[in-house]
Amino acid sequence: MASAKMLLDRAYEISKIDNRLYGSFIEHLGRAVYGGIYEPGHPTADANGFRQDVIDLIKELDVPLVRYPGGNFVSGYNWEDGVGPKAQRPKRLELAWKSTETNEFGTNEFMQWAQKANTEVMMAVNLGTRGPDAARNLVEYCNHPGGSHYSDLRREHGFDKPHNVKLWCLGNEMDGPWQMCQKTAVEYGRAAYEAAKMMRWTDPTIEFVAAGSSGLQMPTFGEWEMTVLEHAYDLVDYISIHTYYGNQANNIGAFLAKSTDMDEFIKSVVALCDAVKAKQRKRKQIHLSFDEWNVWFHSNDADRKQDPWQVAPPLLEDAYTFEDALVVGCMLITLLRNADRVKIACLAQLVNVIAPIMTESGGAAWKQTIFYPFLHASLYGRGTALQPVISSPTYTIEYESQVSWWENELGRKKVEARKIPLLESIATVNDATGELTVFAVNKDQQNALDFACELRGFGEYKIVEHIVLEHADLKAANTAQQPDNVRPRTGGDAKMAQGTLKASLPKLSWNVIRLARK
CATH class of the missing domain: 2.60.40.1180 (Golgi alpha-mannosidase II)
Incomplete structure (x- = not known):
């Protein structure tokens, strides 16, 4: 053996662990919302249509933060479509995932759900097809007490008290050609700066996550982070980092080594942040929001066969194996190893879509293999990370x-x-x-x-x-x-x-x- x-050694500390390291993600994608967290008529559904069996499993995980509503979805989302009387909400062709979005579930429903699931909200704004004006209006709708157009609109919709969302994503993966209204680093950096400025003028207490490059493989990786931060450094608090791993080659040794790549990826983004800090002679430090991470590859072939424009089709429904759970465990260890700079992380996603929890429409909910390492880290990995x-x-x-x-x-x-x-x-x-x-x-x-x-x-x-x-x-x-x-x-x-x-x-x-x- x-x-x-x-x-x-008790004196060798990495950092205090931010509880938000154990966050997750719900996007309007596949059955994450419809048939996942929300299914009116399900035997366990409450008066709002929220599946209680799913909420119970999420509470077991003790998820402190959930990112919403995307993801690629957010770059074409008009938030106004998802508020107000449901009968008046428009159906839209959702271009990111080639689905039909009914808008039956929107901002206020998610806020209600988050409260029942004992979690906070990390809200993303559309900096693709829209921009700073719509973003500041959403902050006003969510966070302003009353006496203005959008805050009073929220009250008309039945929500007298503000939602008080404190953490905001400034768009998503804006360097990706798959993204609606893809931008150059300069275009995005300017948009993120102006959006953050107007949003913080609306509510001075909020924090921002700037969209980092979509991945290490992107040709603009590195240059993207530095350019974006050169424009927006003063107003943002975190920059996002995303990665997914797979075992397409069926090589368990190489698959288990992916956490080494993840560790190097984190350290590269930290170096980029600190380079801008030094160049601009700042004292403020930018931290990382690893707000998309997981294993993702099982469902790729099935997703290519889906017909377009369905309502909540079964997309990205990876059936996780035991070896996937080992890799997720290694990825969690990597996040903890970098707890001094990674302050937020979101396992992508939470229900049905590359998720630790799976459901049958009208039927059961169960724990996937990756549920367990995430559960253990969330429950027992709080406090201080040791070196x-x-x-x-x-x-x-x-x-x-x-x-x-x-x-x-x-x-x-x-x-x-x-x-x-x-x-x-x-x-x-x-x-x-x-x-x-x-x-x-x-x-x-x-x-x-x-x-x-x-x-x-x-x-x-x-x-x-x-x-x-x-x-x-x-x-x-x-x-x-x-x-x-x-x-x-x-x-x-x-x-x-x-x-x-x-x-x-x-x-x-x-x-x-x-x-x-x-």
């Missing part, structure tokens, strides 16, 4: 490294070897509860990993529980008929001995070791 060691010192055996993967543009034009690819640690781990300490939690993934495909973690400066701790998520079949999934096919167990063998935590981590497993002060 291979062995790995970790050292934790571990890890010594681990490695395995080797091959990957295509970046080449210059002319080498790419000539079809020259450079394949390099990369060593990946078998152990991916992080720890959090919560002084309010007196708990210390170690999250660990064993990436070894053949053997258990002998894990030893030396604790310094913590005092005496005892084991509360050792949770293990493992399965003999990497492709195992949960379904409505077998909702518990993949689920965690307690009873791992973690123990404390003379200030050292010791455990055997099963092969290909997600582990949560909870300790408490004696």
